[in-house]
Amino acid sequence: MNHIKFQSDRELDLIAVGRLGIDLNPNEINRPLEESITFTRYVGGSPANIAVATSRLDLKTGFIGRVADDQFGTYITNYLKENNIDTNGIVVDKSGAKTGLAFTEVKSPSECSLIMYRNNAVDLKIEPEDISEEYIKKSKAILISGTALAASPSREAVFVALEYARKHGVVVFFDIDYRPYTWKSEAETAVYYSLAAEKSDVIIGTREEFDTIEHLTSPETKDDFVTAKHWFDYNAKIVIIKHGKEGSYAYTDEGDKVKGVVFPVVPLKTFGAGDSYAGALIYGLINDFNIAKAMEFGAASASIVITTNSCSASMPTVGQIEDFIATAKKE
Template sequence: MKKKFDIIAVGRAAIDLNAVELHQPMEKTKNFKKYVGGSPANIVIGARKMGLKTGFIGKLSDDQHGRFIMNYLEEKDVDTRGVVIDKEGHKSGLAFTEILSPSESNILMYRQDVADLYLSPEEIFEDYIKQTHYLLISGTALAQSPSREAALKALLLARKNEIPVIMELDYREYTWYSREETAIYYQLVAQQSDILIGTRDEFDVLENKQGGENQATVSELFKYRPELIVIKHGVEGSFAYEKNGNIIKGKAYKAKVMKTFGAGDSYAAAFITALRKGESIKTALKYGAAAAAIVVSKHSSSEAMPTLEEIKALIAAQD
């Protein structure tokens, strides 16, 4: 069947409150600017800005913050038919950020009983998932029930309908009870996904170890379903591993860094966009790295998502 969407993401949408007063601790900060946040929401916002047709599955609070997120998704032309409004009083997550220096940014997260973790399996619908080319599952969606089971149901429906699954590891320690628990569910979903994207540290969490080695990681995961694994190493660049043995190295691009967060979401959005548009994996690595460089140079994450023209211009200037 002809697909209506290039990618639908499952997981969290939240509120980012980024410090307007830079280079001072949050204790002294009085002014923050509000944005939409949450890794999977940011990814589909970014991919839409880059030209893909995107949708989102998640649960929002029935209040002003929830309406702020919904309105923003709709303004950015992200399909919201998979979005559910919480009716049990759960609130949207809040992330307060302090930007102390270009190399040090901290996040104070409020995620106790947040609405996105109450998305239930009954709120995941096969007819919606069948309409996408890719399904993206965020690792944070696996942290607690019933969101965990909702994400697993989405995975099963994607498998049933032969839809490629992308897992963006998106590890947030404060959402989980233990590293052991995280590793169980990360491995369960990773083994049934087609594409995996994460930092070296996040793959260490998946393996429940410290100082993991890329080749050992991918050799183990390639025993299962994954065909492509992207492991990011920050300023050292990133590596894409194919099941056939190919290894592609991608460099990092230079930027005038304002903050350290948001890079992963923009990287995933641009990498997926490149793949969907038929670009090579090498080009997709370039798109991802360039998009990450652009976003860390700006104040927000969702608002800072670049266009393809901006990505190509940065690549042309630095290659």
């Protein structure tokens, strides 16, 4: 068992809330960005990547967000539809806001970076009025991504979604997704992340991201057990703390501690690991996998994605993950 109870009579398995963007990945890798010549366009943004991941794993997935009233907005909406993601929660923004762009740089598998263009980013224009109570109550779970908390009116919209989810027994996944460039200060980040985490059933983040949340209350903690225990005093049932190559640890409100497996691969880049992990983990928990198996699925999905040049386009199917795990266990 995994300690999470999902309503079985819901039309959707998961609704992701937040950022829809464009990734422009260089086709010439292992070189600095200034030497890259051609790029391939992909749908990006952490919640978008996770939504694609869960849909590829045959979860009925929806999305709440805003897209620009331009060609990029049309491309994103069409891509989601092509990947069987329900787009009834997506609003076309008419304010002139633009799609956020991310140029990725892969100097080597261990030297990866981003250049972001997010002035007047449309994903932060989500209004509280965009959040439909009827839509959210159709789902077993929602996914909240931390970047959506970085500015108004998006942050207020997220809290409306959280209130509707708690009202209707919708499980809340909170992917911390800390992006320093979207925030004004560490204090601001800590305040709004904490408020969202208090209303979440499953919290997923790196040790460094949890340190950011604890910036005001317990900056010297850096202890996984103490961190998890704090959130169990609110609504959390599972807290997953990621430690990069060392793997992840899951803590439950019933006192369990589970160490996730690691599948060593030769990576092409590091982008997409966290999103693919989260998508497959969510798939496992919704399908009543025990926590160890759900984490194994997440780790395998992450290992698959980091060996490719894309994030959303490389999200694996259930069969691909199962084959990867079976092969890895034979070696």
